[in-house]
Amino acid sequence: MSGVLAGEKASESYRWRLATRADLPAIVEIYNSAIPDRSATCDLEPVSVESRETWFAESNPERRPIWVGYEAGEPDAVAGYLSFEPFLNGRRGYDPTADLALYLHPEHRGRGLGGFLLAEAIAHAPLLGVRVLATTIFASNTRSLRLFHNHGFAEWGRMPAVADLDGVIQDVVLVGRSVA
Structure with missing residues (x-):
């Protein structure tokens, strides 16, 4: 499935779709590319695909999806990803809030993919039962x-x-x- 509910959701250059298990190696590669510059994650060592299996399996397309962004015409070439994560400790009282994670392949940073995915997340959040989006960012980023x-x-x-x-x-x- 891609787009808001079905079909494709697009910018001029980029599109997004729900991540599949086959995308997990590309997602991990993109995440690991952010580790060396120490500007976007507190992981100090690369993560493995195996270490992210549970995270991926626990995502829920109807409530907490993982999306991959790609260039138009290249749906199998993952250029970045956005995930709607449980907020804080995931207790049910926090369900109206999603913690966003947004990571881009180095070749796609500063080219509009991040803005596209973020705008789509804002528009899509109410369909997931989300009223508030939040995230943490290093002050130096x-x-x-x-x-x-x-x-x-x-x-x-x-x-x-x-x-x-x-x-x-x-x-x-x-x-x-707020997105409500």
Whole structure:
């Protein structure tokens, strides 16, 4: 399935579809590409496909999907992914809120895919029963902060010095917005 409910949802250059198990190696490769620059994840070592199997299996297309973005005409070439994650500890009282994770292949950063996927997530969230979208971003990741702010997310909190990435201390910014 691709698009909002069925069919294809597109920008001029990009499209998205539900991730399949066959996409998991590409998703892991994209995630791992963000680890060395220490700007988008607290993982310090690459993750394996096997270590992400449970995460993928627990995603739910009707409530907490994982999408892959791709260039028009290349649906099998994953250029990035967006996942709707349980908020905080996943307790049922937090169900109206989704924690977004958005990662792009290095060749697709700054080319519009992130904005496309984020705009689609905002539009699609109410169909998932989501009223609030949130995410955490390192304060030093100004590109991601700008992307989310440009899509109506506001800073809801700042957690100083909570991440230590091999001696690089990072503040983490919580951003969010209503989509109801």
